Amino acid sequence: MSDSIPMLPALVAMFALAAGTFLLRLSGPALRARVTFPERAEKLLEVSAVVLLAALAATTALTEEDAFAGAARPIGVLVGGVLAWRKAPFLVVVLAAAGTAALLRLAGVP
Amino acid sequence: MRSFWRTLDGALLRDIALVCLAVGVIGLSYGAIAVTSGFAWWFPVLMGALVLAASSEFLFVGIIAAGGSPIAALLAGLLVNARHLPFGLAVPDVLGRGWRGALGTHLMNDETVVFAIAQDEPERRRAAYWLCGLGILVCWPVGAALGALLGSVVRDTDALGLDAMFPAVIVALILPAMKERTLPRTALAGAGLALAVTPFLPAGLPVLIALAALPLFTVKAKEGAMR
Numbered sequence: 092m093s094d095s096i097p098m099l100p101a102l103v104a105m106f107a108l109a110a111g112t113f114l115l116r117l118s119g120p121a122l123r124a125r126v127t128f129p130e131r132a133e134k135l136l137e138v139s140a141v142v143l144l145a146a147l148a149a150t151t152a153l154t155e156e157d158a159f160a161g162a163a164r165p166i167g168v169l170v171g172g173v174l175a176w177r178k179a180p181f182l183v184v185v186l187a188a189a190g191t192a193a194l195l196r197l198a199g200v201p
Numbered sequence: 202m203r204s205f206w207r208t209l210d211g212a213l214l215r216d217i218a219l220v221c222l223a224v225g226v227i228g229l230s231y232g233a234i235a236v237t238s239g240f241a242w243w244f245p246v247l248m249g250a251l252v253l254a255a256s257s258e259f260l261f262v263g264i265i266a267a268g269g270s271p272i273a274a275l276l277a278g279l280l281v282n283a284r285h286l287p288f289g290l291a292v293p294d295v296l297g298r299g300w301r302g303a304l305g306t307h308l309m310n311d312e313t314v315v316f317a318i319a320q321d322e323p324e325r326r327r328a329a330y331w332l333c334g335l336g337i338l339v340c341w342p343v344g345a346a347l348g349a350l351l352g353s354v355v356r357d358t359d360a361l362g363l364d365a366m367f368p369a370v371i372v373a374l375i376l377p378a379m380k381e382r383t384l385p386r387t388a389l390a391g392a393g394l395a396l397a398v399t400p401f402l403p404a405g406l407p408v409l410i411a412l413a414a415l416p417l418f419t420v421k422a423k424e425g426a427m428r
Contacts, residue, residue, distance in 0.1 A: 095239045095241075096238075096239040096240055096265060096266070098240075098241055098244065100271045101240070101244070101265055101271050101274075102244075103271065104261070104265075104271035104272065104274055104275040105244070105247075105248050105251070105252070105261065106251070107275050108248075108252055108257065108261060108274075108275050108278045108279060108282075109248075109251035109252045111275075111278075111279045111282070112252055112253075112254055112257065112278075112279070112282045112285065113306065113307060115279070115282055115283060115285040115286050115289075116285045116286075116288070116289055116306045116307065116309045117289070117306050118286055118289060119285065119286050119287065119288060119289015119290045119291075119293065120289045120290075120293035120296060120306070121289075122286075122289075122290070123289070123290050123293055135415070135418075136283045136284055136286070136287065137284055137287070137378070138384060138387065138415065138418050139280060139283075139412055139415060140256075140280070140281050140283065140284050141375050141378050141379075141384060141388055142387055142388050142391040142392075142411050142412060142414060142415060142418075143260070143277065143280060143281055143391075143408060143409075143411060143412065144256055144260075144281065144371050144374065144375050145371075145375055145388035145389070145391055145392045145411070146391050146392045146394070146395035146407065146408045146410075146411030147259070147260055147263060147368075147371060147408050148368040148371040148372050148375070148392070149368075149392035149393075149395060149396055150392075150395050150396060150399055150407055150408060151263060151364075151367055151368045151371075152365075152368035153396060154396070154399050156267070157399060157400050158400075163362075163365070164362075164364055164365045164368075167362055167365030167369065168365050168368045168369045168372065171365070171366075171369030171372065171373065172369065172372040172373075172376075175369070175372055175373035175376050176376060180219070180223070181219075181220070181223040181227075181370075181373055182219070182222065182223045182226060184369055184370075184373045185223070185226055185227060185230070185366050185369055185370055185373075186226070187369075188362065188365040188366055188368075188369030189230070189361060189362035189363055189365050189366045189369075190362060191362065191365065192359075192362030192364065192365035193360060193361050193362035194362075196359065196360055196362070197360075
């Protein structure tokens with residue numbers, strides 16, 4: 092994982108993401124006067140964002156380069172997730188996840 | 202300007218400060234992960250300031266770090282950030298005009314919109330939005346810079362459990378949306394699908410494949426409506 096990444100293509104894509112994101116932020120207020128946005132389209136955007144993020148959380152929690160990442164990371168994420176579900180503050184969730192994974196590794200869990 | 206900030210009371214100021222602090226800590230893990238997966242130290246910092254939307258940046262960095270193409274990372278990032286369009290529909294009155302309006306537009310994100318919507322008076326809405334937004338504009342890139350420093354000093358950031366922070370952050374971000382009846386099933390199906398295809402597809406693609414679970418949401422929603 093520690094090979095260095097070609098920076099130029101990544102940089103160009105990053106600028107495009109920054110510009111595109113600004114346009115998305117700008118278009119809401121600009122559109123509001125003229126168009127009524129269909130509620131269904133709004134809903135689908137919201138749902139696809141959540142689905143993408145859920146898939147990202149699952150793959151980064153469980154896999155490392157196409158294979159199982161070991162138990163420490165997913166258990167840490169699970170502890171964080173349970174705390175978040177019990178409405179613990181954000182900071183507690185994040186630190187608990189990292190702390191759990193770190194302690195498990197200290198105890199020899201991969 | 203002083204009277205502008207004075208419309209915010211102590212409890213709200215504390216809440217905003219806590220959110221900014223949390224954003225800084227998440228920035229720490231973001232910077233560390235970016236650097237340990239091969240990005241130059243300035244990349245997450247610059248991206249943090251210019252894109253200023255955490256989940257899309259994590260997604261972008263994650264896809265490229267896993268070997269995915271920058272185009273896939275860009276498309277996934279834009280898709281995740283598409284929610285800013287409805288955000289803009291919700292808070293057009295707090296943004297301001299001219300150059301200030303451009304900055305106000307840039308500050309639009311999950312946290313600032315939540316704080317703005319929670320206030321009753323227009324003056325308080327604007328003050329909460331701007332204070333939270335400016336705080337995040339500082340804390341997010343600074344956190345990323347500190348994380349990048351940490352990631353380049355500490356060789357094995359996994360020993361600190363930093364790799365568990367990132368998925369935990371995302372879980373905490375999406376949990377509040379799960380109140381909706383058919384959304385948890387759709388999200389779980391999408392996540393399962395992504396995991397199932399991970400060994401077979403090039404990196405970056407499995408996350409996008411998760412969108413194939415979207416019809417589950419609409420179909421189930423219709424069934425629910427008929428019942």
